[in-house]
Amino acid sequence: MKQKFANAVSEQIYQYLLNMILSLEIRPGDKIPEAAIAQTFEISRTPIREALRDLAKDGIINLYPNRFSEVAVYDEERVKEVGLTKIYLDRLSVKLAAYYGSRAEFSKLREYAKNCYEAALQNDILNRIKADSDYHWALCKMGKNRSLMQLEKSLLIQIEYLQAANYLQAEDPEEQYRSHIRIVEAMETGDIELGL
Numbered sequence: 001m002k003q004k005f006a007n008a009v010s011e012q013i014y015q016y017l018l019n020m021i022l023s024l025e026i027r028p029g030d031k032i033p034e035a036a037i038a039q040t041f042e043i044s045r046t047p048i049r050e051a052l053r054d055l056a057k058d059g060i061i062n063l064y065p066n067r068f069s070e071v072a073v074y075d076e077e078r079v080k081e082v083g084l085t086k087i088y089l090d091r092l093s094v095k096l097a098a099y100y101g102s103r104a105e106f107s108k109l110r111e112y113a114k115n116c117y118e119a120a121l122q123n124d125i126l127n128r129i130k131a132d133s134d135y136h137w138a139l140c141k142m143g144k145n146r147s148l149m150q151l152e153k154s155l156l157i158q159i160e161y162l163q164a165a166n167y168l169q170a171e172d173p174e175e176q177y178r179s180h181i182r183i184v185e186a187m188e189t190g191d192i193e194l195g196l
Contacts, residue, residue: 014051096143113180120173
């Protein structure tokens with residue numbers, strides 16, 4: 001995959017902003033504090049703007065050139081669109097992973113599921129979202145389909161954002177854990193319809 005950032009500072013700012021958004025330090029509709037970030041990191045606004053452009057490409061912020069940038073607010077239609085796409089990508093990922101996956105990879109999925117569950121119990125929003133994302137990314141990679149991985153990578157950032165923005169409506173941790181494990185068990189037994 002092509003390197004996303006021209007320099008390490010832009011990548012660091014991207015990750016910093018993404019973590020602020022996913023941990024709800026900056027909420028949907030909030031303006032991005034470019035000046036404060038520049039001051040905190042003692043840098044010019046150039047790497048910040050590069051990071052903002054990439055966050056906009058990922059669909060989680062809106063840019064208003066020469067004015068400001070803000071965390072995106074998804075309307076109901078956009079949420080449905082992202083959710084439906086994710087459901088179909090997950091179904092394809094499960095089918096491919098069941099065919100290509102190994103015991104070690106299935107074990108790793110169980111580990112991600114456990115990490116997600118434990119973070120949820122500790123009300124650690126950011127790590128719960130990251131562990132869920134790790135689970136789905138590992139599931140997708142198991143299928144060894146580069147086109148699917150490219151779509152998944154692009155969509156995961158939006159899913160992470162939606163999970164953070166709507167955390168109060170998050171799936172029950174027990175149910176999420178059972179769902180993750182049910183998928184792994186279905187792939188291990190070869191009965192993938194049970195996991196879907």
